[in-house]
Amino acid sequence: xxxxxxxxxxxxxxxxxxxxxxxxxxxxxxxxxxxxxxxxxxxxxxxxxxxxxxxxxxxxxxxxxxxxxxxxxxxxxxxxxxxxxxxxxxxxxxxxxxxxxxxxxxxxxxxxxxxxxxxxxxxxxxxxxxxxxxxxxxxxxxxxxxxxxxxxxxxxxxxxxxxxxxxxxxxxxxxxxxxxxxxxxxxxxxxxxxxxxxxxxxxxxxxxxxxxxxxxxxxxxxxxxxxxxxxxxxxxxxxxxxxxxxxxxxxxxxxxxxxxxxxxxxxxxxxxxxxxxxxxxxxxxxxxxxxxxxxx
Numbered sequence: 424x425x426x427x428x429x430x431x432x433x434x435x436x437x438x439x440x441x442x443x444x445x446x447x448x449x450x451x452x453x454x455x456x457x458x459x460x461x462x463x464x465x466x467x468x469x470x471x472x473x474x475x476x477x478x479x480x481x482x483x484x485x486x487x488x489x490x491x492x493x494x495x496x497x498x499x500x501x502x503x504x505x506x507x508x509x510x511x512x513x514x515x516x517x518x519x520x521x522x523x524x525x526x527x528x529x530x531x532x533x534x535x536x537x538x539x540x541x542x543x544x545x546x547x548x549x550x551x552x553x554x555x556x557x558x559x560x561x562x563x564x565x566x567x568x569x570x571x572x573x574x575x576x577x578x579x580x581x582x583x584x585x586x587x588x589x590x591x592x593x594x595x596x597x598x599x600x601x602x603x604x605x606x607x608x609x610x611x612x613x614x615x616x617x618x619x620x621x622x623x624x625x626x627x628x629x630x631x632x633x634x635x636x637x638x639x640x641x642x643x644x645x646x647x648x649x650x651x652x653x654x655x656x657x658x659x660x661x662x663x664x665x666x667x668x669x670x671x672x673x674x675x676x677x678x679x680x681x682x683x684x685x686x687x688x689x690x691x692x693x694x695x696x697x698x699x700x701x702x703x704x705x706x707x708x709x710x711x712x713x714x715x716x717x718x719x
Contacts, residue, residue, distance in 0.1 A: 464491060464531050464630050465491035465492055465530070465531070465630040465631055465660060465661035466488075466489070466490060466491045466530070466531050466532075466661070467487075467488070467489035467512065467528070467529070467530055467631060467661060467663070468487075468488050468489070468527075468528070468529045468530075469485055469486060469487045469488075469489075469508075469512075469526070469527070469528050470486050470526055470527040470528075470529075471484050471485070471486055471525075471526040471527065472484070472485045472486070472487075472508070472511060472524065472525070472526035472527070472528060473485070473524070473525045473526055474504065474507050474508065474510075474511050474516055474522070474523070474524050474525075475521075475522065475523045475524075476519065476521060476522055477521040477522075479688075480687070480689045481504045481507045481688075481689065481690060482504040482507050482508050482511070482689065482690045482691075483504075483685065483689040483690065483691045484526070484691065485508060485526075485690075485691065485692045486692070487680060487692060487695060489661060489663060489678070490661075490677075490678070491630075491661045492657060492658060492659065492660065492661060493657055493661065493662070493677040493678060494653060494654070494657045494662045494663075494664060494675050494676045494677050494678070495661075495662070495663050495664070495676060495677065495678040495679070495680060496664050496665075496666055496671075496672040496675065496676035496678070496679045496680070496698065497509070497663065497664070497665045497666070497679075497680050497682060498666060498667070498669065498672050498679060498680070498681050498682070498713070498714075499681055499682035499683055499684075499690070499693075499713065500683065500684070500713065500718065501667070502684060502688065502690070503682040503683055503684040503690035503691075504682060504684070504689070504690025504691075505665045505682055505690070506635050506636075506665055507690070508682075508690070509551075509633045509635060509663055509665060510551075511524045511528060512528055512535070512549055512631070512633060512663070513535075513545060513546045513549035513550070513551055513631075513633060514535060514536070514542045514545045514546060514549075515546065515551065517542070524536065530548065530549065530630065530631065531630070535549070547571065547575070547627050547629065548629050548630050548631065549629060549630070549631040549633065550624035550625065550627070550629040550631070550632050550633065551624070551632075551633045551634075551635070552617070552620055552621055552624055552632065552633070552634045552635070552637050553620070553635050553637075554635050554636045554637070554639050554640060555639075555640045556613055556616030556617040556619070556620050556640070557620060558607075558608030558609055558611070558616050558619050558620060558623075559608065560607070560608070560609050561607075562607070562608055563604060563605045563606060563607060563608065564591075564600050564603065564604050564605070564606060564607070564608050564611070564619060565587050565604040565605065566608075567608040567619055567620075567622075567623050568586075568587045568590050568591060568619070568622045568623050568626050569583045569586070569587050569626065570623060571623065571626055571627040572586060572626060572627060575627070586626055587604070587626070588601075590622040590623070590625050590626040591619075591622050593622070593625060593655075593656065593659075594618045594619070594621045594622035594625070594652060595618060595648065595651070595652050595655070596615060596618045596619060596622060599615060600615070600619075612645070613640060613641055613642075613645060614641050614642070614644070614645025614646075614648060614649065615645075617637060617638075617640075617641060617645070617649060618648070618649065618652065621637075621649075621652065621656075625656070625660070629660065630660065630661060631660065631661045631662075631663070632656065632660045632661070632662050632663075633662075633663050633664075634653070634662065634663070634664040634665065635665045636665050636666055636667065637649055637653075637664065638650070638666075638668070638671065639667075646671070650671060650674055650675050653675045654675055657677070664676065669702075669714060669716075672698065672702075673698060673702050676698045677697065677698060678695060678696065678697060678698060679695065679696065679697075679698045679701040679702070680692060680694075680695040681693045681694055681695070681701065681705070681707075681709075681710045681713060681714075683709055683713070693707050693709055693710055694706050694707050694710055701714070702714055
């Protein structure tokens with residue numbers, strides 16, 4: 424079973440202000456984002472999705488609609504299948520021996536598990552950013568960003584140069600690296616490396632960006648930059664982020680989905696809704712207990 428991070432951050436008394444701020448997010452802003460996203464690409468729909476590692480069922484019967492050009496946070500205790508679930512979305516789960524997926528996952532009405540959908544293509548339109556920054560160690564900063572473009576071909580050198588700059592600008596990294604594009608990607612700081620990985624992901628123009636605890640290995644300053652970047656990118660991409668940090672979920676997400684697990688340790692969706700409502704007035708007592716740090 425894919426390992427999920429074990430050091431869950433509980434909400435503290437000091438976090439209450441953060442949660443209150445989430446509740447006070449201007450309604451006009453939320454309405455504007457909802458209006459802008461209607462009809463746009465990047466709409467994810469999960470219907471009765473289950474995922475297994477051999478005989479063990481890690482995710483059970485998840486039905487979830489993710490609206491385009493928004494940030495949806497997946498929260499819940501360690502081991503409840505959040506990371507496994509997002510790996511089913513871009514078809515990485517099936518690459519593990521004995522791993523299977525059932526149910527339906529569609530992007531803009533197209534079944535991502537249809538026999539005529541190339542898994543490699545699916546992973547291009549549904550990008551992934553992992554817990555720890557993973558720039559390719561033998562590649563320069565520029566080569567890291569352009570690696571996906573060079574792999575698929577069909578893009579000229581001049582076009583690649585422009586896409587590299589644009590991607591680094593969107594990842595809020597261009598000004599920091601524009602004079603050292605030929606240096607190794609691994610020469611950057613941890614926070615810069617994670618932004619480099621984000622630039623690499625968006626360079627191939629995905630519709631969806633999945634983020635599996637992208638700030639877990641970063642210091643507070645680098646974390647803040649990534650959070651600001653996530654909010655900026657949500658104007659162009661559908662973003663699904665796994666996080667154990669309740670304050671982070673309240674800061675960056677428009678929607679929150681809370682997961683827990685059954686006695687057989689199968690993860691399931693408890694409830695989902697607008698983040699402000701989930702953090703101040705959840706429908707389920709289980710959700711309230713987790714958000715308030717009574718378990719986790």
